[in-house]
Each structure stands twice: as C-alpha cells, then as structure tokens.
Amino acid sequence: MTPALTVTNMSKSFAGPRVLDSVTLSIEPGEIRALVGENGSGKSTLIKILAGFHVPDEGSAEVAGQSLHLGDGTASEALGLRFVHQDLGLVDTLDAVDNMALGAGYPSFRGGIRWRQERKRARGLLTELGYDFDVRRPVGTLAMSERTALAVARAMAPRDTPAKVLILDEPTANLPAAEAQRLYQLARRVADSGIAVVFVSHHFDEVFELAKSVTVLRDGKQVITRPVAGLTEDQLIELVIGRKLEQVEHDAKAAERKAVVLEVSGLGSEVLYDVDFAVHAGEIVGVAGITGSGRDEVAAALFGGRDRVGEAKINGAVLPKNRPDKAMAMGMGLVPAERHANAAFMTSTLRENITVVRPGIHWRGLILRKGAERTDVDRWLERLDVRPRKSEFTMSDLSGGNQQKVVLARWLRLEPKVLVLDEPTQGVDVGAKSDIHKLVDEAAAQGTAVLVASTDHEELVRLCHRVLILRRGRIADEVSGGRMDHDLITAATIGRDQADATIGGDQPDAT
Amino acid sequence: MTVDTTTEPAVEPEPGGTEAARRRRNIAATLGLDRFSGVYVWAALILIFSLWVPSLFDTATNARIIAGSQAITAIVAMGLIVPVACGAFDLSIGGTVGVAVCVVIWFQANGHGFVLGIIVALLAGLAVGLLNSFIVVKLNVNSFIATLGMSSILSAGTYWITNGSTISNGVSPHFTAIGQNLLWGLPLPVFYMVAVGIVLWWLLEYTPVGRYLYSIGGNPQAAKLAGIRVGRITTGAFVLSGVVAAFAGIILAAELGSASPDIGVPYLLPAFSAVFLGATQVFPGRVNVPGTLIAIFLLATGVKGLQLAGAPSYITSLFDGAALIIAVALAARATRRRT
Numbered sequence: 001m002t003p004a005l006t007v008t009n010m011s012k013s014f015a016g017p018r019v020l021d022s023v024t025l026s027i028e029p030g031e032i033r034a035l036v037g038e039n040g041s042g043k044s045t046l047i048k049i050l051a052g053f054h055v056p057d058e059g060s061a062e063v064a065g066q067s068l069h070l071g072d073g074t075a076s077e078a079l080g081l082r083f084v085h086q087d088l089g090l091v092d093t094l095d096a097v098d099n100m101a102l103g104a105g106y107p108s109f110r111g112g113i114r115w116r117q118e119r120k121r122a123r124g125l126l127t128e129l130g131y132d133f134d135v136r137r138p139v140g141t142l143a144m145s146e147r148t149a150l151a152v153a154r155a156m157a158p159r160d161t162p163a164k165v166l167i168l169d170e171p172t173a174n175l176p177a178a179e180a181q182r183l184y185q186l187a188r189r190v191a192d193s194g195i196a197v198v199f200v201s202h203h204f205d206e207v208f209e210l211a212k213s214v215t216v217l218r219d220g221k222q223v224i225t226r227p228v229a230g231l232t233e234d235q236l237i238e239l240v241i242g243r244k245l246e247q248v249e250h251d252a253k254a255a256e257r258k259a260v261v262l263e264v265s266g267l268g269s270e271v272l273y274d275v276d277f278a279v280h281a282g283e284i285v286g287v288a289g290i291t292g293s294g295r296d297e298v299a300a301a302l303f304g305g306r307d308r309v310g311e312a313k314i315n316g317a318v319l320p321k322n323r324p325d326k327a328m329a330m331g332m333g334l335v336p337a338e339r340h341a342n343a344a345f346m347t348s349t350l351r352e353n354i355t356v357v358r359p360g361i362h363w364r365g366l367i368l369r370k371g372a373e374r375t376d377v378d379r380w381l382e383r384l385d386v387r388p389r390k391s392e393f394t395m396s397d398l399s400g401g402n403q404q405k406v407v408l409a410r411w412l413r414l415e416p417k418v419l420v421l422d423e424p425t426q427g428v429d430v431g432a433k434s435d436i437h438k439l440v441d442e443a444a445a446q447g448t449a450v451l452v453a454s455t456d457h458e459e460l461v462r463l464c465h466r467v468l469i470l471r472r473g474r475i476a477d478e479v480s481g482g483r484m485d486h487d488l489i490t491a492a493t494i495g496r497d498q499a500d501a502t503i504g505g506d507q508p509d510a511t
Numbered sequence: 512m513t514v515d516t517t518t519e520p521a522v523e524p525e526p527g528g529t530e531a532a533r534r535r536r537n538i539a540a541t542l543g544l545d546r547f548s549g550v551y552v553w554a555a556l557i558l559i560f561s562l563w564v565p566s567l568f569d570t571a572t573n574a575r576i577i578a579g580s581q582a583i584t585a586i587v588a589m590g591l592i593v594p595v596a597c598g599a600f601d602l603s604i605g606g607t608v609g610v611a612v613c614v615v616i617w618f619q620a621n622g623h624g625f626v627l628g629i630i631v632a633l634l635a636g637l638a639v640g641l642l643n644s645f646i647v648v649k650l651n652v653n654s655f656i657a658t659l660g661m662s663s664i665l666s667a668g669t670y671w672i673t674n675g676s677t678i679s680n681g682v683s684p685h686f687t688a689i690g691q692n693l694l695w696g697l698p699l700p701v702f703y704m705v706a707v708g709i710v711l712w713w714l715l716e717y718t719p720v721g722r723y724l725y726s727i728g729g730n731p732q733a734a735k736l737a738g739i740r741v742g743r744i745t746t747g748a749f750v751l752s753g754v755v756a757a758f759a760g761i762i763l764a765a766e767l768g769s770a771s772p773d774i775g776v777p778y779l780l781p782a783f784s785a786v787f788l789g790a791t792q793v794f795p796g797r798v799n800v801p802g803t804l805i806a807i808f809l810l811a812t813g814v815k816g817l818q819l820a821g822a823p824s825y826i827t828s829l830f831d832g833a834a835l836i837i838a839v840a841l842a843a844r845a846t847r848r849r850t
Binding site: 300303305324325327328329334336341342343344345346347348352355356357358359360363366367368410 | 713716717718719721722723725726729730732733734735736737738739740796797
C-alpha cells in the first residue's frame with residue numbers, strides 16, 4: 001500500500017543550529033500517528049514545512065505517492081493535506097458558516113451567497129463529526145470542544161481533492177478530559193475512513209489512548225518511531241526529555257492542616273453557584289470540572305477579573321470583588337489561563353514582565369532604580385531556571401514554557417499568601433511543566449495557600465492535597481487521599497456520583 | 512535528585528534571520544543606526560541645506576527660529592505621548608491648545624488679569640482630560656472617536672469665546688514676556704519645552720506609573736490581572752495630556768499676544784507625526800520623550816530648509832502628513848521586530 005505521507009531527510013535551520021535534522025517518516029492510510037517532543041524539538045517546524053509556511057533546507061515529501069512541492073501552501077492543500085493548527089484559526093466574531101468559508105470560500109456562491117444552503121452544509125459537516133450546535137452563533141461564544149470540532153470540520157470539508165492526511169497540532173490543549181474523549185472519537189472516525197491522522201500532543205495519556213504509532217523528536221532529530229503497543233508512559237517520557245523524570249509519590253500527599261488562609265463562601269458567577277471552600281496555609285487545592293462546570297471561572301472570580309457574588313476572605317479580611325489591585329494588595333496572586341491574552345506583555349522585557357506587579361519596590365529617591373530591579377529579576381530568572389536568563393530579552397523571544405515561568409516569577413516574587421493558578425502548564429513542555437510543579441510545591445512548603453484550576457488531571461494528582469470537583473457550577477465531590485487518581489477525577493467531573501465504583505477494582509479510602 | 516535541564520529551550524528563531532543579517536544588525540547597533548537613525552538623518556538634513564542654501568540656512572538666527580517655533584509643538588507632542596503609551600489616542604489636544612489660548616486672552620481682554628486666565632486655562636485642560644476619560648473609561652467609547660468628537664466641540668468653544676474673531680486688546684506685556692523674552696539668546700518657550708520633557712521623561716521611565724502606562728498599552732487585560740488600575744491610570748493619562756496641551760496653549764498665547772478661533776488645530780498633526788516617528792527612535796517599538804524630540808526637530812529642519820530653498824508654504828502640511836504615514840509604518844515595523 002502506498003503510504004499516505006512520507007517525509008525524507010527533512011532538515012531546516014533558521015539561524016545557527018538545525019531545528020529539524022534529517023527527519024524521515026512514513027505514515028500509512030488510516031494510521032493514527034502521535035508526534036511528541038518538548039517545545040522546540042522541531043514538531044511545529046515540521047508541520048509548518050508541510051503546510052508550506054517554511055521552505056526546508058533539504059529533504060522531500062510525498063503525499064499518497066505524489067511529490068509535494070514544498071514551500072507552497074496551495075500545493076499541500078491540493079495534494080490532500082489538511083491542517084488544524086493549535087490556535088484553530090477561527091475568527092471569534094464570525095459564525096460557524098463564515099468560519100468554514102475562510103480560505104475555501106462559499107460553495108453556494110453564484111452571484112450571491114445562498115445562506116440557507118450554507119447553513120445546512122455546515123450543520124451536515126458538524127453532524128458527521130458528532131456535533132450539533134447553532135451554526136449562527138458567533139464562534140467566540142462556543143465551547144472549546146465545539147470550536148475544535150468546527151476547525152476539524154472545516155479541514156475535512158470536501159474540496160477539489162479528497163483529504164489524505166489530517167494533521168492536528170495539539171488539538172486537546174484547551175480541552176477538558178471528557179471533551180477530549182469526544183475529539184478522540186472524532187479522530188478515530190476520520191482514520192477509519194482511510195485518512196492518515198497525525199497529531200501533536202503534550203498529553204501522553206492521549207498518545208496511549210489514541211495513537212497506533214508514535215514518533216518522538218528531540219532537538220530536531222527523530223529519536224524513535226515505534227508502535228505504541230508495548231511502550232510504557234515512563235519509557236515515553238524518557239524518550240522525549242532524554243532523562244528520567246523526577247518521581248514524586250503523591251498518592252496520599254500528607255495534608256498537615258494549618259490555619260485557614262483563603263475562605264470562600266457562597267461564591268457565584270456566571271456559572272458558579274453557592275460554592276464554599278477553604279484553603280489552608282501550605283495546602284494545594286485543585287479545582288476540576290468539564291467546560292461549563294464553572295472551573296474556568298473560579299480563579300478570575302476570586303481575583304477580581306470577573307464579576308461575582310459571595311464572600312472571599314484572606315486571613316479573615318474580606319476581599320472586595322472586581323478589584324484585582326485590592327486582591328494583590330491583600331496578598332493574592334493570579335497566574336491566569338491563556339498566557340498570551342491575560343498575562344504576558346509580549347513586547348516588554350522579562351524585567352518589566354516580572355516587576356509589573358509592584359515596581360515601586362525599587363522606587364527610591366523619586367527614581368525607579370533599574371540596577372536594583374535587574375538584580376532582583378536576575379535572581380528570579382535563576383531560581384526558576386528561565387532560559388535564556390537575560391532580563392533585557394523581550395518576552396516574545398522565549399518559548400511558551402519559559403514565558404509561563406516568567407509569569408509565575410512575577411507572583412512568587414511577592415511571596416503571596418494565596419496563589420491562584422489557572423491552567424498553569426497550558427501549552428508548556430514536559431521539562432518546564434515539571435519545574436513549574438516543583439516551584440508550586442516549594443511555595444506551598446513556605447506556607448502559601450495554593451488553588452489550582454486545571455483540565456490536566458494528572459497535574460492535579462501530581463500537585464494537590466485534595467481536588468474539588470465542580471459540576472454545573474457547584475462543588476459535587478472532593479477527591480483526596482487514596483482516591484487521588486486522574487481517571488477517578490475525570491470520572492467524577494463527568495458526573496458519576498459513585499466515581500470510585502467505575503474504576504475497576506479500586507477500593508475508595510473512607511477518609 | 513536534581514532535575515537536569517540539559518535540553519536547550521526553544522528560542523524560536525526569527526524566520527529569515529540569517530547569520531549575515533544578524534552581523535549587519537550588530538554593526539548597525541554599534542553605530543546606533545537602529546536607535547538613533549533620526550539623529551543621523553537630522554545631521555544629513557542640516558548638512559544638505561547648509562550646502563544648498565548656505566546664506567539663509569546656516570545661521571544662528573535660523574537655528575533659534577527653528578528651536579523657538581517648534582517648542583510649542585514639542586510640548587503638545589510630549590503630552591500626547593502619555594495617552595498613546597497606554598494605548599489611547601487623544602485627538603482633542605489641538606482643540607485644547609485653542610481653548611487655552613482663547614481663555615487666557617479673553618480674561619485679559621475683559622480685565623480679569625492674566626494670572627486668573629492662566630489658572631482657568633489650565634483647569635479647562637484638566638476638565639477636558641476628565642471628560643475624555645469619562646467617555647473612554649466609563650462609557651467605553653473608543654478613544655479615537657471620543658476625542659475626535661471632543662476636538663470638534665472644543666473648536667466650537669473657541670468660536671464661542673472669541674465670537675469668531677481675533678481678540679488682541681488688553682493683553683498684558685508681562686504676559687507676552689512669558690512667551691517672547693530671550694534667555695541666553697534662546698526664546699523662553701525652549702526652556703519650558705526642556706522642563707516639560709524632563710518631567711515627562713522621568714514620569715515614563717523612572718516611576719511606577721510610567722511602567723503601568725506602557726503595560727496597559729502592551730496588554731490591557733494582562734495589566735488589569737496584574738493588579739494595575741487600568742481605568743484610573745488611563746484617566747490620569749488623559750488629564751495629563753489635557754493639562755500639558757493647555758500649558759502649551761498659554762505659551763502660544765503669550766507668543767502671539769492674541770487669540771483667534773481654531774488657532775490650536777494645526778498643532779494636532781505634527782504632534783502625532785512626531786510621537787509615532789519618535790517611537791522608532793531611542794526605545795524602538797514604544798513611544799518615548801527623547802525620540803519624540805528628535806522627530807520634532809528632524810521634521811522642523813526639513814520643512815524650514817525646504818522653505819528657505821524656495822518651496823511653497825504648503826510644504827509644511829505635505830511634509831507633516833507624509834511623515835505621519837511613514838512614521839506609523841516604521842513604528843509598526845519596529846513593533847513587529849520585537850514580537
């Protein structure tokens with residue numbers, strides 16, 4: 001059988017070292033291939049070459065036996081390569097029909113667009129993928145999984161040439177576990193129709209669940225391509241990072257109860273309703289829930305980035321709502337989700353990104369002392385192992401993982417009483433993720449009360465003493481002690497009350 | 512035990528950045544071509560016009576005229592930097608200059624003395640700033656639209672105050688001295704310009720407020736979630752540009768000794784040109800005080816030289832308009848290179 005996609009000796013360098021070094025791949029029709037590697041390992045470069053954004057220094061590619069003209073976006077499209085990029089490439093203010101037409105045009109256009117026909121077509125394409133939502137709603141108001149489905153539907157929509165290969169770049173990066181399951185089904189459905197699926201992922205459980213084979217890239221080189229069967233997660237992690245990951249025994253992270261620092265009662269927002277909880281000094285509490293459960297509202301509602309009702313207290317003092325400045329002054333720090341939109345100043349230096357909270361510390365004699373500021377920042381860059389360790393570099397010079405460390409440093413520098421983290425390792429590579437987890441542990445060890453909202457349930461298991469499960473805006477369950485298991489958390493978020501019973505054989509600890 | 516992070520992190524290489532291009536950029540950086548290109552262009556202009564029209568251009572008097580005539584534009588432009596730094600436009604500065612001129616002259620013409628006139632003019636600038644910020648911050652109107660509307664309202668105000676004609680009676684010689692006297696051979700407004708420049712440069716570069724302004728300009732949502740009071744800082748920025756524009760108007764009134772409606776409008780465009788051209792200088796990618804001053808004098812030298820070389824008077828408008836477009840294009844490019 002002719003492979004759906006072959007890549008031969010592909011190399012690329014921008015300035016200096018090769019970011020892609022003689023990579024050779026071959027993928028069969030109907031195969032699901034995971035492409036894994038840390039940030040900067042060359043995954044994105046490879047995909048961008050296939051999409052025609054970059055021209056490789058050497059190498060060639062074939063799609064279903066036909067030679068691909070590289071460096072030309074229309075050529076890869078014409079041969080049957082279909083892409084869903086990480087940011088999905090949707091316009092939030094347009095509806096599903098208009099987004100489907102981006103790039104491809106309106107098929108019904110004959111002197112005018114037949115809107116009814118277009119809507120029917122869009123609905124049909126989405127139904128094929130198992131989704132059904134109002135195609136006239138602006139895409140910005142859709143759930144993340146619906147947006148992802150729309151991007152996939154657009155990629156798979158019939159064109160002049162049939163699709164041969166679907167390439168998904170971190171398709172589940174923003175999806176909670178239950179919604180990721182829907183995407184797996186979707187990918188399987190596509191593969192079953194004889195189309196090769198390549199997907200990039202940082203989530204290894206996804207690799208094991210979905211992929212038939214896996215290609216690991218490290219520093220631009222192909223480390224291995226092998227079937228997933230027979231591979232363990234530890235082996236895969238070692239292949240990706242080229243070292244053993246520190247093992248943290250977390251199953252029953254001892255919770256030494258100290259004083260309550262953060263006390264929340266009757267918290268409500270758009271989705272949240274009457275949520276009560278407390279976080280003690282030195283404790284790490286997780287928040288899990290599917291999209292629409294209110295998980296993504298907790299952090300912003302507490303800090304003041306989003307309107308709320310109810311009361312939040314830090315050490316007994318009432319936190320006013322809608323006042324991030326007050327929250328900060330009272331000792332709360334927030335690492336928000338979606339770094340680019342909510343946290344990073346991309347054109348500012350690392351120094352300015354870190355000292356943007358309380359630059360006044362270095363304001364002496366009516367002058368902001370930049371020397372002292374630099375020393376302060378250098379210390380934090382070193383502590384968090386940010387690379388490159390240059391306080392005057394621009395934020396945009398850094399990889400995602402390092403940018404996230406800079407945002408974390410911003411708040412650790414203030415030694416907050418309460419640290420609220422929302423998706424703290426979104427789009428971050430394995431090494432940086434492990435570093436960030438260690439830093440959160442350290443902060444808690446020093447007495448900070450930590451609240452982590454995350455869709456990455458392994459992260460919650462790794463970090464938390466206990467995890468609050470949100471369903472439909474309320475706390476439905478709490479997982480701790482011996483029940484701390486990511487499958488169990490996933491099960492609890494999708495609403496099985498006896499979650500523990502669904503995990504084969506595991507006996508719940510009566511804590 | 513320790514996590515060995517030998518994996519080199521991903522500094523995503525700049526697409527298309529070759530080794531040779533990098534070396535060229537380094538040489539350029541050493542000469543200051545990237546950050547001080549305006550100074551080189553300025554020097555080139557002075558040289559060209561000195562050779563072209565030596566008898567007229569190459570004189571101390573001419574240098575003094577350029578310095579004096581540009582001081583007010585420079586003050587207006589520096590005030591404008593503040594809202595632009597936090598991502599807001601203030602198109603009402605020209606109107607504010609005009610209102611301040613009319614107010615300060617009207618008070619003297621009606622026998623109230625110039626001190627009261629100055630105070631009321633400054634308060635008018637403050638009020639305009641507050642009103643702008645109320646519309647932008649509280650009513651959530653785009654700053655471009657809000658201040659464009661305000662600009663027209665202020666223009667109407669100047670006609671109302673002056674009854675549509677020029678006022679020049681009753682102006683105190685003590686008042687005109689503020690704008691016309693010389694110190695060390697230079698007109699006083701040049702010193703006001705330097706003073707305003709120092710204060711605003713300090714504010715933007717050496718105070719937490721300056722840091723907040725640039726942060727809001729960079730990413731308002733992130734600024735809010737970093738505990739910055741975006742609304743309050745934006746309000747301050749509009750108030751400051753309003754007061755600075757009113758100050759410039761008072762100096763202008765002292766220079767002219769008279770008031771006429773719409774006198775302030777011509778100051779708007781050159782100020783914008785200078786601020787955006789200035790954003791390509793000294794700290795490329797962000798609006799800044801020294802860059803703006805370089806831009807002002809670069810543009811003024813060009814205009815004056817061409818005028819002395821016999822160019823028609825409309826050359827000023829032509830030059831300012833072209834400079835604004837080129838400056839914004841260059842500033843966008845500088846920002847792109849940093850992202």
